[in-house]
Amino acid sequence: MRKSILAIGFLFLSLTSCNKELPKNTLEISGNIEGFKKGTIYVQRVKDTQLIAIDTVKINGDSHFTSTIKLDEPEMLYLFIDRGVTNSVDNNLLFFAEPGKMTIDTNLDFFTADAKISGSKNQELYEEYRKVVSRYIDADLDLIKKRFESSKTNKSISSLDSIDRERDEILKKKYLYTTNFAVNNGKYAVAPYIALAEISDINIKYLDTIQKSMSAEISKSIYGKKLNTFIKERKSNP
Known part of the structure; x- marks a missing residue:
């Protein structure tokens, strides 16, 4: 009986942690860039007419990523990938971010064209x-x-x-x-x-x-x- 109660308790904690709300004015971006096995992802915003990085995610073997940043209101941001030695003009994905949870799924070959973005009405x-x-x-x-x-x-x-x-x-x-x-x-x-x-x-x-x-x-x-x-x-x- 005690083991059953403990099991239910652990399950409850697991479910509540999965559904835990983000802090106010926070954006969590999660996603997958299929084929992107090594490199760096930058979340960027425009400031004084220049793009500046507001978060950096290193990719090494797993093409899934998560980025959490402070975001006070809806804003157009950029997801930039540094492919390392591979040159490509298809590196910067424009997306209209909103506080909350967003997902961005795409692939390395058609990074911007195949992007599927959800979680933002804008x-x-x-x-x-x-x-x-x-x-x-x-x-x-x-x-x-x-x-x-x-x-x-x-x-x-x-x-x-x-x-x-x-x-x-x-x-x-x-x-x-x-x-x-x-x-x-x-x-x-x-x-x-x-x-x-x-x-x-x-x-x-x-x-x-x-x-x-x-x-x-x-x-x-x-x-x-x-x-x-x-x-x-x-x-x-x-």
Whole structure:
């Protein structure tokens, strides 16, 4: 009987430790980079326009990793891998972090393209946004290629102008979609972030609309404050 009670006690302790809540303002990232057997993982943030490491994880044989950092609010961070002697441009993964538990699973061959990130609503919204915007980007790249090929075959100026007008229309659609997306998600940090990162040169009236759509909490967030400052500066220097 005593052994049964002890066994139940150990099981209870095990379960409670697994479900133990993180301290406030803490981010725990766990995951797996398949094929990454030796090297270093850096969690980075932008500070004064430069990337700085806020945590370091050494990998030696096991591609699973865990990183725990202090994070006061949602923020775009980077997961950078140092492959050692292997050179690759596919080393830095952008992700929208939030306090709490997040998972990042990917592989060494397609580090950014195959990444599956969960545990962050802002990341979920950002992925939704990028999925749509990528269509506009692809369409614009097709037109750039078309214009280049047309210029080589001595097409008329009017033909080239027509392509340029198509590109302008695509850009307008991208900017309009981005504005609507930010307005519809004003209670999330992703809204002011994409306004600054994607359409900072848009007509100021659209930035005003985004600013007014932000919740009080987001207006006081890191990106909300940056957007407020940016709009103020643009208005003072028209």
